[in-house]
Amino acid sequence: MSATRYLLAVLLLALGSASPLACARETLRVLAWPGYADRDLVKQFEDRYNATVEVTFVSSDEILWEKVKSGQGADFDVFAVNTAELTRYIDQGLSIPLDLSHIPNTRHQLPRFSNLQSIPGITREGRVYAIPYTYSAMGLIYDRKQVKKPPTSMAAMWDPRLKGRVLAYDGSSQNFSMVALSLGIKTPFQLKEKDFRRVAKRLVALRANVLTFYTLPEESIALFRDNSIALMFANYGTQQVDQLRKAGADIGYVIPQEGALAWLDCWTITRGVRNKRLAEDWINYTLEKPFSDALTQRQGLANTIEPSPSADKSDKIIWLEPVEDFKMRAELWTRILSGDRAGKF
Amino acid sequence: MTEPENSKSIKFGIAFKLGLILAAFGVLASGVSGYYSYTAGRALVIKLAEQGLLTSTHVLGRRLSIALGEVANDVRFLARIPAIKRISLPSGNLPVESQNVLADSFAAMLSVHPEYFQIRLISADQNGIELVRLDRDRGKLARVTGMDLQDKGHYPYVFQSLRLAAGKIYLSEIAINHEQGAHSGLEKPTLRVATPVKSPTGGNSAVVVVNVDLNSLFSLLKADLPYDFRLFLSNEAGDFLIHPDASQTFGFDRGRRILVQDAFEGASSIVEGKAQSAVMTVSASERQPDKVLAAFIKLPYGDTASNRFVILGLTQPLENVLRDTRLLGLNIIQMVLLFSIPAIILAVIVSRAMTGPLNMMVRAAKRFSEDHVTIDLPLERKDELGLLARGLREMQTQIQAHLSELYESQRDIDHLAHHDALTGLANRLMFNARLEHAIANSQRTDKNAALIFIDLDSFKEINDSHGHAVGDKVLKAVATRLKGMVREVDTVARMGGDELIVLIEAIDDPHVRFVAQKLIEGFRPPIHVDGKDLQIGISIGISIYPRDGNSPSELLNKADLAMYRSKKAGGNTFHFYAAEMAPAKTG
Numbered sequence: 001m002s003a004t005r006y007l008l009a010v011l012l013l014a015l016g017s018a019s020p021l022a023c024a025r026e027t028l029r030v031l032a033w034p035g036y037a038d039r040d041l042v043k044q045f046e047d048r049y050n051a052t053v054e055v056t057f058v059s060s061d062e063i064l065w066e067k068v069k070s071g072q073g074a075d076f077d078v079f080a081v082n083t084a085e086l087t088r089y090i091d092q093g094l095s096i097p098l099d100l101s102h103i104p105n106t107r108h109q110l111p112r113f114s115n116l117q118s119i120p121g122i123t124r125e126g127r128v129y130a131i132p133y134t135y136s137a138m139g140l141i142y143d144r145k146q147v148k149k150p151p152t153s154m155a156a157m158w159d160p161r162l163k164g165r166v167l168a169y170d171g172s173s174q175n176f177s178m179v180a181l182s183l184g185i186k187t188p189f190q191l192k193e194k195d196f197r198r199v200a201k202r203l204v205a206l207r208a209n210v211l212t213f214y215t216l217p218e219e220s221i222a223l224f225r226d227n228s229i230a231l232m233f234a235n236y237g238t239q240q241v242d243q244l245r246k247a248g249a250d251i252g253y254v255i256p257q258e259g260a261l262a263w264l265d266c267w268t269i270t271r272g273v274r275n276k277r278l279a280e281d282w283i284n285y286t287l288e289k290p291f292s293d294a295l296t297q298r299q300g301l302a303n304t305i306e307p308s309p310s311a312d313k314s315d316k317i318i319w320l321e322p323v324e325d326f327k328m329r330a331e332l333w334t335r336i337l338s339g340d341r342a343g344k345f
Numbered sequence: 346m347t348e349p350e351n352s353k354s355i356k357f358g359i360a361f362k363l364g365l366i367l368a369a370f371g372v373l374a375s376g377v378s379g380y381y382s383y384t385a386g387r388a389l390v391i392k393l394a395e396q397g398l399l400t401s402t403h404v405l406g407r408r409l410s411i412a413l414g415e416v417a418n419d420v421r422f423l424a425r426i427p428a429i430k431r432i433s434l435p436s437g438n439l440p441v442e443s444q445n446v447l448a449d450s451f452a453a454m455l456s457v458h459p460e461y462f463q464i465r466l467i468s469a470d471q472n473g474i475e476l477v478r479l480d481r482d483r484g485k486l487a488r489v490t491g492m493d494l495q496d497k498g499h500y501p502y503v504f505q506s507l508r509l510a511a512g513k514i515y516l517s518e519i520a521i522n523h524e525q526g527a528h529s530g531l532e533k534p535t536l537r538v539a540t541p542v543k544s545p546t547g548g549n550s551a552v553v554v555v556n557v558d559l560n561s562l563f564s565l566l567k568a569d570l571p572y573d574f575r576l577f578l579s580n581e582a583g584d585f586l587i588h589p590d591a592s593q594t595f596g597f598d599r600g601r602r603i604l605v606q607d608a609f610e611g612a613s614s615i616v617e618g619k620a621q622s623a624v625m626t627v628s629a630s631e632r633q634p635d636k637v638l639a640a641f642i643k644l645p646y647g648d649t650a651s652n653r654f655v656i657l658g659l660t661q662p663l664e665n666v667l668r669d670t671r672l673l674g675l676n677i678i679q680m681v682l683l684f685s686i687p688a689i690i691l692a693v694i695v696s697r698a699m700t701g702p703l704n705m706m707v708r709a710a711k712r713f714s715e716d717h718v719t720i721d722l723p724l725e726r727k728d729e730l731g732l733l734a735r736g737l738r739e740m741q742t743q744i745q746a747h748l749s750e751l752y753e754s755q756r757d758i759d760h761l762a763h764h765d766a767l768t769g770l771a772n773r774l775m776f777n778a779r780l781e782h783a784i785a786n787s788q789r790t791d792k793n794a795a796l797i798f799i800d801l802d803s804f805k806e807i808n809d810s811h812g813h814a815v816g817d818k819v820l821k822a823v824a825t826r827l828k829g830m831v832r833e834v835d836t837v838a839r840m841g842g843d844e845l846i847v848l849i850e851a852i853d854d855p856h857v858r859f860v861a862q863k864l865i866e867g868f869r870p871p872i873h874v875d876g877k878d879l880q881i882g883i884s885i886g887i888s889i890y891p892r893d894g895n896s897p898s899e900l901l902n903k904a905d906l907a908m909y910r911s912k913k914a915g916g917n918t919f920h921f922y923a924a925e926m927a928p929a930k931t932g
Contacts, residue, residue: 059602164504204496208472212499216597338525339475339495 026051026275028282031067031079033058033265035299036133036286045285051278061085068094074272078279080133082263083121084320090121090129095268097127102280105287105305106131112317113304120321122266130266131283134301136237137262137317138174139255141244146230147252154182154256158202162230163209167223169235170213172333173323174261178233179203181258181318188261189321196332200345203336213337221247237262238308242300259316359703364696371688372681379681387670391638394666395624399640401570402622402659406644408566409657416461416538416557417514419454424511424540424553426450429466432542432550437470444477451479452486454555460565462522462530463556465497466542469507469549473498476551480528487528495526506539506552515539515552516647519559519578519586519655521598527556534559534586534595563587573665577641577658579605583616586655605641605656612641615656626663636663702730706737713741717748765839767817768824776838776846780897783836783850787890792851794890797861798904799827801843802882802916811877818874823881830867831860846904854889854921861885861919868917884911885919893922 028051030037037055046053056076058064065088068079073094081089089095100106106114113132116123122130140151146165147156157166169175179199180188191199207213211227214220217236221243224232234240234253237260241253267283269276285291292303302308323329335344423429428446432439439447451464466477475494480487497503506515517537522530536557544550559578567576578587583604585594596603606613611625622642628634641658702723712718719741722734763775771779783794801823808816820843827837827845836848849860864883871878886908888894893903903922910920920926 060599062599207496207499210499211504212501334523334525337523338527339473339497339499340525341474341492341494341496343492 026278028053028078028275028278029076030055030282031058031064031076032056033080035295035301036080036265038294038298041291041294044290045282048285049278049281053282065089068270072272073270076270077273077275078267078269078282080265080267081130082265082320083119083130084263084322086121086130086266086268087322089268090124094271095129096271096273096276097129098131098269098283099276099280100128102277103131103284103287105284109287109304110307119264119319121319130268131287132264132266132304133283133286134295134303135262135264135317135319136239136301137255137260137315138169138178138233138235138237139253139260141224141232141234141241142252142254143224143228143230144250144252146228150252150254151231152254152257154178154258156231156256157233158205158209159231160209164211165228165230166206166210167220167229167232168206168210168213169220169233170215170337171235172330173326174235174320175203175333176329177261177320177323179206181261182256184258188318190324196328197345200332200336201342203333204340204342204345207336207339217243224249238302239300255315255317257316259318261320262317263320358700360696360700363699364692367692367695368685368689371692372685375681375684375688379677383670383674383677386673387667390670390673391626391663391666394661395626395638395640398574398638398659398661399622399624399642401574402640402642402657405566405570405576405659406642406657409563409644412562412566413516413538416555417516417540419458420514420538420540420553420555421512423447423450423454423464423555424542429542429551429553430545432468432476432544434544434546434550435470437468437474437476437550439466439468439476447477448479448488451477452488455479455481455486460558460561461555462533462535462558463527463554465554467497467503467552467554469544469551472496473500473503480526481530482528489526493526495524500524502537502539502554503552506541506554507549509541509549511541511543511549513540514648516653518580521595522556530556530558536562559586570659571661573662575637575660577605577609577639577656577660579612579656579658581616581654581656583607583612583656605658609639609641609658611639612656612658615641615643637661638663638666702726702734706730706734709741710737713744717745719745765824768821768839770824770828770845771836771838773838773840776836776840776848777897779836779838779848780900783848784890784895784897786850790851793853793892794848794850795852795857795860796888796890796900796904797847797849797857797864797919798886798888798901798908799845799847799864800884800886800908800912801845802884802912804843804881807879807881811874811879815874815877815879819872819879819881822872822874823868826867826872827864830864846901857887857889857921858919861887865917865919882917884908884914884916886911886922887919888922 030053032055034057037053042053042055045051056067058067061082064079064081065085068076068089069092086095109132113119116128119132122128122132140154140156142151156162157168176191176199177188179202180191180195183198183202185191185195211229212223214223217240220232220236220240223229224244225247232240238253241251244251267286269279273279287305289305292305295301295303296306426447428443431443447466454464455461461481463478463480465475465479468474468476473496475489475497478489478494480489502515502517509515515538517539519534519536522533522535525531536559537554538557539552539554541549542551542553563576563578567574570576575589576587577585579585583606584597585603585605588594593603606616609625609627611623611627614620614623620643622640624638624640626636626638628636637660639658639660641656643654644657646653646655705721705723709720709722712720719738722738723730724734724738725731726734763772764770765772780796787794804816804819807819820839823845824837824839827847831837831847831849834850838846838848840846847860847864849857864885868881868883871880886904886906888900888904888907890900894900903926906926907920907922910926911918914920
């Protein structure tokens with residue numbers, strides 16, 4: 001009798017000491033872009049959900065793809081990816097559908113983001129794979145001193161009066177889509193053979209009107225400042241607006257009437273997620289006001305719950321989509337940038 | 346050498362301990378000084394190597410500046426070729442024959458400068474159309490003409506050069522050349538050096554651009570650097586442009602920054618503009634954990650007014666720097682070992698010198714306590730050991746003196762116990778012992794022993810008439826005379842009063858008779874005491890062992906009885922014991 005009681009006591013003790021292990025802190029592995037998961041905000045999440053968050057930062061689409069793909073999604077739980085890129089993750093089954101009931105904060109998102117079916121690439125067969133988090137529209141920045149009347153159309157970049165005072169972006173896909181949009185082509189991401197020549201010749205004409213093409217936001221700021229630039233295609237959108245204003249430039253920012261291309265970064269969950277509910281809690285948490293506000297205040301990026309001060313809700317925003325032939329666009333663009341004359345296209 | 350008896354209980358003697366401590370101290374001292382000279386030497390070697398590396402970096406930097414200056418001179422030279430002046434304005438065209446003259450000049454320049462990829466004349470008009478272009482194409486020179494000439498007006502090396510005054514030089518950022526149609530220079534790290542061509546009407550009509558192959562430029566510059574030096578070059582922001590691992594260069598071109606300040610933390614002070622140079626010892630990378638010495642310098646780049654710079658660095662494996670110090674270390678180890686041997690020998694000698702006298706004293710004390718023998722001591726030493734030895738010797742002398750006194754008094758006590766105080770003859774106690782001894786001897790040798798009992802005749806009268814003092818003197822004289830008449834081995838004892846006994850061993854009756862007669866005759870002359878001649882006679886009784894008895898008392902008793910017979914006979918005679926002398930007891 002006493003032996004049984006003793007055994008029971010030992011068992012109970014063992015159970016008692018094992019229970020903290022059972023509820024040990026979960027680890028959430030986040031893969032994101034710099035500025036998307038600042039330490040102080042992550043800390044609050046850790047405290048609230050009694051979890052440990054490991055954040056890994058990426059700096060390009062290629063690196064992001066490599067990191068997720070190499071482990072077949074098993075190395076991370078949740079990651080941020082833009083809508084144009086998301087397609088290949090869904091195609092390869094690396095990204096899995098979400099349970100929206102676990103992400104109630106989606107209700108507070110702006111109408112533009114709450115109608116998920118209207119955003120190309122994030123739903124498939126009626127299931128939602130990603131939740132928009134931040135976006136940036138590629139509008140036009142102009143110097144108020146040199147350009148008295150705010151430009152309304154992309155065509156301003158070809159304005160011979162601004163020759164040598166225009167800055168454009170050194171990027172193949174966006175430039176083709178942007179020019180197609182300015183030419184009124186309905187499917188800027190799916191160009192037909194005949195469209196390519198038109199677009200290429202138009203880009204050659206743009207080349208003749210610009211001072212140069214930039215790559216990085218910092219580079220664009222320096223060029224804008226040092227070369228009395230009048231008009232700039234803002235590939236980095238409000239980030240550049242923010243930086244230029246901080247640098248003391250008197251600028252304006254417009255979304256042209258043709259519409260502005262925009263990248264939209266979304267949170268999505270990997271196939272290898274360890275605790276899906278925790279990953280969904282993370283997404284829900286990033287949609288809370290303090291987190292989203294920090295994104296705007298610290299990074300100059302627009303969030304999805306408050307209207308951007310530099311954009312109108314009537315603005316026509318065209319989310320980036322995968323293009324018909326990335327390689328062909330890149331090859332053509334290289335030739336254009338290298339200086340091949342119009343006659344060669 | 347005789348070890349002290351209890352040496353077994355001394356596990357490690359003082360000599361061993363002292364020697365061990367001294368030797369350990371000696372070895373430790375040389376070891377510690379060796380270690381410190383090694384570390385100091387090593388630090389000095391590293392410091393010198395760092396300075397040497399920094400100097401090499403500066404020299405390399407100067408060479409780079411000179412090389413860039415030479416490129417600039419070449420570009421200026423090309424911009425002054427007279428044919429270039431024939432560009433017609435405002436069309437920006439150049440007559441064909443002038444183009445050919447320039448192409449020949451460009452080709453000549455390219456052929457003597459293998460580090461040049463491409464030389465071009467680019468018009469200020471027509472969107473920066475290339476007017477004359479010569480490319481290097483896999484070892485050959487290729488002139489690009491017609492529709493293959495490209496518009497370059499949107500490149501900074503064109504629009505920025507056009508803003509310069511004549512003779513000024515534009516130096517581009519070092520970047521990967523993505524310009525399609527650049528032949529050999531395509532996708533290669535390239536530096537563009539350009540200068541404007543002044544038009545006769547004022548302003549700039551064109552630009553001459555030379556594309557320099559960064560890697561071949563540096564392979565010339567670093568040709569005579571030591572084999573183990575590695576060269577690094579980064580731009581102002583720290584992006585690697587030259588790195589021993591080519592995959593670490595131009596990271597920004599692939600959307601990924603690989604920065605010098607990440608690989609070499611010390612270089613961040615240059616990037617941040619806080620320092621002109623930085624020297625450090627670090628692990629070159631995670632993949633290459635071996636430590637290297639690294640020196641980085643900020644090198645002005647291009648126009649001095651522009652404040653542009655590049656960061657040039659050299660590294661050298663610490664291993665190679667320390668190769669010499671390893672030799673130093675080995676030498677020091679040898680030296681330490683070499684110095685340890687004399688230290689150990691010295692320790693042995695010193696401990697011996699110290700403990701030799703001590704052992705000597707230990708032996709002396711031991712011998713003294715065992716045998717009361719004094720042996721050599723280090724008395725002549727002028728140190729504490731000498732003092733100790735002298736103290737020991739003094740103690741020995743005193744002890745010896747005390748001991749002799751003790752022996753003396755012991756001898757006296759012994760004499761008193763066994764001898765008669767007055768006459769100095771053996772007393773009864775000693776006599777009994779001698780008698781027992783004689784009996785035992787006789788039993789063993791089967792020989793007789795004789796007891797000669799002597800009583801002085803008329804001693805009572807002498808006492809009565811002359812006093813006890815004279816009586817005592819008489820007894821003394823008697824004792825002396827008696828002793829003079831027997832052998833040394835024979836025992837003469839005083840039994841009390843005037844009774845004396847002579848014990849003679851190994852004797853037969855005739856001899857006893859002879860001795861007795863001799864004694865009687867010996868007392869015939871008077872004894873001279875206090876000026877008086879006193880006549881003393883003696884009565885003798887003799888008993889013989891074993892004939893007359895086996896026990897001392899029996900023998901004494903029988904000799905006494907025989908003496909009474911002599912007394913009765915009027916003295917001066919002797920009698921052997923006979924049976925009839927026994928007192929009749931029962932019938």
